Amino acid sequence: AQKVTQAQTEISVVEKEDVTLDCVYETRDTTYYLFWYKQPPSGELVFLIRRNSFDEQNEISGRYSWNFQKSTSSFNFTITASQVVDSAVYFCALSPNTGNQFYFGTGTSLTVIP
Amino acid sequence: DTGVSQDPRHKITKRGQNVTFRCDPISEHNRLYWYRQTLGQGPEFLTYFQNEAQLEKSRLLSDRFSAERPKGSFSTLEIQRTEQGDSAMYLCASSRGGQGASGNEQFFGPGTRLTVL
DSSP: EEEEEEEOOOEEEETTOEEOOOOOOEOSSSSSEEEEEEEOOTOOOOOEEEEEOOOOOOOOEETEEEEEEEEEEEEEESSSOOOGGGGGEEEEEETTOOOSSSSEOOOOOEEEEE | OOOOOEEEEEEEEOOTTOOEEEEEEOOOOEEEEEEEOOSSSSSSEEEEEEEEEEEETTTOOOOEEEEEEEEEEEEEESSSSSSGGGGGEEEEEEEETTGGGGGSSOEOOOOOEEEEE
């Protein structure tokens, strides 16, 4: 079975705080890909990052960083010094190599309070 | 604008009517996907095309739903005899094909929000 769990439904932080969004996945595929997407109030899903199952290096892009740990089947996303523009729903997704679809989590709604 | 476009953006219909949505993918992408998203949920896969061939359908896609991609470019999604439970956002996405295509990011359109009264 393929499954993505985002246990945090809603998170509120004050501007400039750091925040981590959790993502736990399940798959029996040995090769798979993990993604994070942002869905702002306008509704369009915006691609943030892709990681393949063989690359466990953490990645940093500006204020964003990602921590991939196969041992715990987690792919967590941290926003440093959050800004109001970061307010959105964030989705984690799994794409198994043997499949043709993305499996999305239920999303985490982040509100950054000025 | 070279992104994925969808038309219409909003559709309100009465129960029992048929509706059709259109998706224009990024021109060089040969893979096209349809997803459905309800409030508070992530997108759920409906169907997938590689060029003009519909290669996979979710069990969510009942026989009232049909999708086509006749020339391997734009795609349509038709819902016949709409029900209130069909109310959702219908998202289209496209991606590059080729080896390792499952790892390619999908680019999403703005969606069509369907309301069935």
